[in-house]
Every structure is written in structure tokens, then in C-alpha cells.
Amino acid sequence: MTVKQRAALTLIGLMCLGATAGCRMTRVASSPERLTQAAIRYELTKISRETERPFYETRSAASIASGPSPTLTPRPTAAAAVSPDPIPPTETAIPIIAFDPPAAVPRPTGTPRNVFPSDLSITSEPIYLSPVPDDPFLVPGAEHFAQSEATIPPTATPLPDLDLARSERKIYITQNGDTLQNVAARFGTAPERISALFPIPGSRFLNPNLTLFVESPSDRQYESAVKILPDEYIVFASTASNYDIENEILKADGFLARYTEETSTGTRSGIEIVRQVAQDYSINPMILLALIEFRSHWLFGEPNGAAERDYPVGWHETANKGLYKQVAWAANTLSAGYYGWRGGTLSEIPYYRNPKPIQPIYFEPSLNAGSVAIQYLFAQLYDWQDLDAAIYAETGFLSVFTSIFGNVWDTADPRGIGLNADLEVPVITLPFTPGERWALTGGPHPVWSTGTPWGALDFAPPSSETGCARSDRWVRAATDGVVTRVGVGVVIVDADSDFNEQTGWVYLYLHVATAEKVPVGTVLHAGDPIGHPSCEGGNATGSHLHLARKYNGEWISAAGPLPFNLSGWIPYNGPVPYLGGLIRNNEISVANPYGSGESLVYF
Structure with a gap:
């Protein structure tokens, strides 16, 4: 062993001794003679990555108004402990995509996380790097640094060579809602350049905690990889099922508790506005309240x-003045980031303000959809240089959210929203009377606003009149369930009948006329009447039904991994919203806003 190699090994030991609790050696070599410069660089890189993660302190909700914001303390990095940098600037360490799902999720058994195949074929023999400790995954939090130093037993595993260290292959651990296509889009690669030691489903959701090997560009610049919030704290999921918005706002006793605003439906309180936007967009009210407090102290x-x-x-735009328009803008923008990531249509961060970065900056591929939603929204509000501080600094958004609601990763459901390979598509019926022929006037298009996914289909009844004419045709229940909420043009049906809109499959029937509409609490069976199609409840050029669905609070695309199945009719997307159509065996219905013959749908 050379003098330089011995010095580098000494630095590794000093770095672990000098770092805060939680720094650990990732390998004890079986023989010192086998340690190469590539291996030393690998160890230093691993230690550097493990000591860069921040943690957050939690404050009570009551303390936010009177005391300073909680402190976000970054862990010391290897670069700060060692000078000069022992890694030659012209050589690249092994690129590894780290994934930190919620606490208490056990590591996947079988294939280790740190296995690289010699090529990207499924049948290739893996090259094992350092062994993996048996401790559970951890999320950003104080518990990450509470562990004492640990030593991995000696191993005879071959150390990485320099060619492997320069490889563009990366390891990715699948998450809730992943598909082969959206993972490829996040890495800027093609699905065929992703491999695994098992067959990969081509179109369905993947199960979480699976190891994929991704060959992707090595020159991309990424935003922070630190996860911000679980998905279920962005969408209106079970985390907010029993959340009392009114009590939270009144107890805080700020400006929001006394606020009123004139809207198109009359005078509304701040409480009513936040609740309505959360329900309409299916966005968690907790994220909306934290954002209002962070930006304006309301x-x-x-x-x-x-x-x-x-x-x-x-959002300083004169057309969006007032609480309702501001909160609706935030809900729509969060949705655009969340569903863009989920659907694989979003990769590069679309900064809004000038100056913009010279080179594109991308969302880090290991982030969950909820964290991307927040980074996406803040990319509209802040310059690109200020984005990290606005979210992660000691006075940033994450600190404010944690002060109000605590460290939600501690109680996050390890199953997430539950979009995985085991989730089955429910077969439902067409939402009108058997024997009738309705027109598909809108193929897959946004559920509620431009930021929501293409999860809705429009059906128009047969009529001799055009426009918003009164119709005596019945909109009928597509599945069994109970009516949990009604509004202007809105009927919400909970398919699992637990009277909870935030869990299980839930169906939205929009543009249902007020006359003869079913009330809340009505128990429905498939085929039961719900009401009549109309133009109520939103912009419409003719009487029709707008049908959409969500699962555990998350809107589901009409086509894609879990497509609608309406009496055997399966949707397909068009090149733009509202185009596309339905296919059943050899039959095709092509969406047409005028209800022409090719758009007819029937049992």
C-alpha cells in the first residue's frame, strides 16, 4: 500500500470520528493490499453522502406565533472535515440514487440495494459492492443521527474498479405510484434502458421497494434530493379524514379566522374557502394552511x-387577488407538480422568475410526488438560487409545516397512497340507462383544473336541442356506493360505503342538475338514478355528465396504469385533452364535442 493510500484511509477514520453520531464505515476490507484509489474514493463518497442530510426540530402549534422558527441543522460534510479534497476533481465517484422512504419500513429482502449488474440485461451476473447494514430505512429526522457508530463485518466482496466508478448506471428503489415509463422519464432515459433481476411490468404500477438499474445521462444537474412531505399530505387522503379545519383556524385566532370574501356564491368565510378548495381539488388542507402561514402569517x-x-x-397577479383565487392557484399548481411527476410528463424544473439558470435543473429522480409538488410550486414563487432556502432553511416552509403539524414522516403510512401492482381496476357500468346511446363529447381531460390529470370523461345525452337544454334523461350510478357529498352540480359517491371521501374508490359526477338530484346519505346500487345532466357546476357549452374518480384521495387518470372500464369500454388518450376515445373489442368511439355518430357509446 502506498503512502497516499494509507493517508486516505487515516482520513476516512478521522472523518467518522469527527462527524456527528450516525457516521459509519460502510466496509472493513478483508486485506489492506486490495484497497485501491477507486475504493478509497468510493468510501469517501459514501461518507460524504451520509453526512449531508439535514434534520428538523419540531415545535408545538402554539409556539409558532410567539417564538423563533425551529432550527434546521445541517450535518457536517466530509468536504468540510478534510482539506484539501482527497478526491481528484477529474475522477467521478459512483453515482448512487439514494431513497429514504418513511421510517420503520424494512429493507427489501433478496437483491441488495448496492448491486450493479455488469450490463443492463436481466440475466447479467451482478457485481456486489459494499455490504448493506440490517437497520431499517430512515427519513430526514433526528432519529437518523441518534444511532451510534457501527462497523460492518469484514467481507471478501470485490471492491469497485475505476471503470465501474465512472459508469452511468444508477440504482433506483421503486416507490408508490411508479411505472416503468414515469421512472424512465425522471431519469431522462428510455424504458428499455432500465433493467432488474425480475420481470418488469410494462404498463401497470410497480410494487414499492424493488431495485431497478437505470442507465441515464451523467451530466444532469438536480435540485435537492431531501424529501419534504409524504404524498398523503399533499392530496386529500386519510391523513385529513378527521382533520377539523374550522377548529384549527379558530384556535390559531389569526387574520384567517376573521376573514370574509365576496365570491360568485355569496359571502364566504376564510374557513369555508379553504375547505371548499381542498375538497374541489382534493388537496390536503394542512398543506394549504401551512402555505398561507408561511407566506402571509394569516x-x-x-x-x-x-x-x-x-x-x-x-402569487402577485392582479387577476388572482383575494384568498379564494390565491388558494385555488396554489392547489392547481401543487396538482400540476404532483400529477406531472406521477404521470412522467415532468422532469425539468420550470422556473418562472428571472434570472433563470443557464443550464436546466431537474427534479431529483428519487423524490416522491409530494415533494416534487412543493418544489414545483416554490419554483413559481422564488428565484432558482433561493428555492432551497425557501423550503429547507430554518425559517423555511418545511420548518413552518413541522412547527404546526409535527414531523409527519413519523406517522406516515409505509404503503403510501397504495398505487401498486396489486391494485385492481374496478369494472363499472356506463353511467346512463341501458338501451340509450349517449355521445362521448370529451375524451380524457383534466378532472378539475389544468393541473389535475386527464382523469375525466364527458357523456352527453340524446337530445333534439343544443346547448344547456333541460334533459329528462337520467345519470345513473356506475357502481354501488353511498352519496357522501353534494354541491352545485356535484355528486360524490363513495364506492366502499364507509362515508369517507378520502379512502378507497370515490366517483365524481359533475354537472348534475339540482332538480331531482340525490341527497347526501343515499345508498346506491349500480344503475340507480342520481340526477339529470346539465351545465351546472362549471363551464359547459351543453348539458352533459363529467365523470371522474380518485383512489385514497388521489385523482386517477382515465387511461394509463388503471384505466376506466365502463361496461368493457376502455379509454385512450388523444394528442390533446378532450380528444381520444373509448375502445371495446373491435368497437371504437371517437370523442366529438358535437356528438356525431362516431362518438356514440352504448351497452
Whole structure:
């Protein structure tokens, strides 16, 4: 062993001794003679990655108004402990995509996380790197640093060579809602350049905690990989099933508790506005309240000046003045980031403000959809240089959210939303009377707004009149369930009948006329009447039904991994929203807004 190699090994030991609790050696070599410069660089890189993660302190909800924001303390990095940098600048360490799902999720058994195949074919023999400890996965939090130093037993596993260290192959651990296509899109690669030691489903959701090997560009610049919030704290999922929005706002006793606003439906309180937007967009009210408090202090205090009073979310556009438009903008923008990531249509961060970065910056591929949603929203509100601080700093958004609601990763469901390979597509019926022929006037298009996925289909009844004419045809239940909510043009049916809109399969029937509409609490069987199609409840050029669905609070695309199955009719996407159509065996219905013959659908 050379003097340089011995010195580098000494530095590794000093770095672990000098770092905070949690630093660990990832390998004890079986013989010192086998340690190469590539192996030393690998060890230093591993230690550097393990000491870069921040943790957050939790404050009580009551303390946010009176005390300073909680402190976000970054862990010391290897670069700070060693000078000069022992890694030659011209040589690249092994690129490894780290994944930190919620706490208490055991590591997947079988294939180790740190196995690279010699090529990207499924049948290739793996090359094993350092052994993997048996401790559970951890999320950003104080518990990550509470562990004492640990030593991995000696191993005779071959150490990485320099060619492997320069490889563009990366390891990725699948998450809730992943498909082969959206994983490929996040890495900027093609699905055929992803391999595994097992068959990969081509179109369905993947199960979480599976190891994939991804060959992708090595020159991409990424935003922070630190996860912010679980998915179920972005969408209106079970985490908010029993959340009392009114009590939270009144107890905080800030400007929001006394606020009222004139809307198209009359005078509304701040409580009513936040609740309505959360329900309409299926966005968790907790994220909306934390955002309002972070940007304008409305929850626990008072707005500072006219700008915070008129634009409580901080989107300074005169057309979006007032609480309702501000919160609706935030919900739509969060949806655009969340579902863009989920659907594989979003990879590069679309910064809104100038100056913009010279080179594209991408969302880090291991992030969950909820964290991308927040980064996406903040990329519209902040310059690209200020994005990290706005979210992760000690006075940033994550600190404010944690102060109000605690470290939600501690109680996050390891199953997430539950979009995985085991989730089956429910077969439902067409939402009208057997024997009738309705027109498919809208193929897959956004459920509620431009940010939501293409999860809705439009059906128009037969009629001799055009426009928003009164129809005596019945909209009928596509499945069994119970009516959990009604509104202007809206009927929500809970298919598992637990009277909880945030769990299981839930169906949205929109543009249902007020006259003869079913009330809340009605128990329905497939085929039972719900009401009549109309133009109520939104923009419409003619009487029709807008049908959509969600699962555990998340809107589901009409086509894709879990497509609608309406009496055997399966949707397909068009090149733009509202086009596309339905296919059943050899039959095709092509969407047409005028209800022409090729758009007819029937049992």
C-alpha cells in the first residue's frame, strides 16, 4: 500500500470520528493490499453522502406565533472535515440514487440495494459492492443521527474498479405510484434502458421497494434530493379524514379566522374557502394552511402590508387577488407538480422568475410526488438560487409545516397512497340507462383544473336541442356506493360505503342538475338514478355528465396504469385533452364535442 493510500484511509477514520453520531464505515476490507484509489474514493463518497442530510426540530402549534422558527441543522460534510479534497476533481465517484422512504419500513429482502449488474440485461451476473447494514430505512429526522457508530463485518466482496466508478448506471428503489415509463422519464432515459433481476411490468404500477438499474445521462444537474412531505399530505387522503379545519383556524385566532370574501356564491368565510378548495381539488388542507402561514402569517398572526393581505399565497397577479383565487392557484399548481411527476410528463424544473439558470435543473429522480409538488410550486414563487432556502432553511416552509403539524414522516403510512401492482381496476357500468346511446363529447381531460390529470370523461345525452337544454334523461350510478357529498352540480359517491371521501374508490359526477338530484346519505346500487345532466357546476357549452374518480384521495387518470372500464369500454388518450376515445373489442368511439355518430357509446 502506498503512502497516499494509507493517508486516505487515516482520513476516512478521522472523518467518522469527527462527524456527528450516525457516521459509519460502510466496509472493513478483508486485506489492506486490495484497497485501491477507486475504493478509497468510493468510501469517501459514501461518507460524504451520509453526512449531508439535514434534520428538523419540531415545535408545538402554539409556539409558532410567539417564538423563533425551529432550527434546521445541517450535518457536517466530509468536504468540510478534510482539506484539501482527497478526491481528484477529474475522477467521478459512483453515482448512487439514494431513497429514504418513511421510517420503520424494512429493507427489501433478496437483491441488495448496492448491486450493479455488469450490463443492463436481466440475466447479467451482478457485481456486489459494499455490504448493506440490517437497520431499517430512515427519513430526514433526528432519529437518523441518534444511532451510534457501527462497523460492518469484514467481507471478501470485490471492491469497485475505476471503470465501474465512472459508469452511468444508477440504482433506483421503486416507490408508490411508479411505472416503468414515469421512472424512465425522471431519469431522462428510455424504458428499455432500465433493467432488474425480475420481470418488469410494462404498463401497470410497480410494487414499492424493488431495485431497478437505470442507465441515464451523467451530466444532469438536480435540485435537492431531501424529501419534504409524504404524498398523503399533499392530496386529500386519510391523513385529513378527521382533520377539523374550522377548529384549527379558530384556535390559531389569526387574520384567517376573521376573514370574509365576496365570491360568485355569496359571502364566504376564510374557513369555508379553504375547505371548499381542498375538497374541489382534493388537496390536503394542512398543506394549504401551512402555505398561507408561511407566506402571509394569516393563520397565527396578521398580514404585513397590502401585498400579504391581497396575495396571501404570494402569487402577485392582479387577476388572482383575494384568498379564494390565491388558494385555488396554489392547489392547481401543487396538482400540476404532483400529477406531472406521477404521470412522467415532468422532469425539468420550470422556473418562472428571472434570472433563470443557464443550464436546466431537474427534479431529483428519487423524490416522491409530494415533494416534487412543493418544489414545483416554490419554483413559481422564488428565484432558482433561493428555492432551497425557501423550503429547507430554518425559517423555511418545511420548518413552518413541522412547527404546526409535527414531523409527519413519523406517522406516515409505509404503503403510501397504495398505487401498486396489486391494485385492481374496478369494472363499472356506463353511467346512463341501458338501451340509450349517449355521445362521448370529451375524451380524457383534466378532472378539475389544468393541473389535475386527464382523469375525466364527458357523456352527453340524446337530445333534439343544443346547448344547456333541460334533459329528462337520467345519470345513473356506475357502481354501488353511498352519496357522501353534494354541491352545485356535484355528486360524490363513495364506492366502499364507509362515508369517507378520502379512502378507497370515490366517483365524481359533475354537472348534475339540482332538480331531482340525490341527497347526501343515499345508498346506491349500480344503475340507480342520481340526477339529470346539465351545465351546472362549471363551464359547459351543453348539458352533459363529467365523470371522474380518485383512489385514497388521489385523482386517477382515465387511461394509463388503471384505466376506466365502463361496461368493457376502455379509454385512450388523444394528442390533446378532450380528444381520444373509448375502445371495446373491435368497437371504437371517437370523442366529438358535437356528438356525431362516431362518438356514440352504448351497452
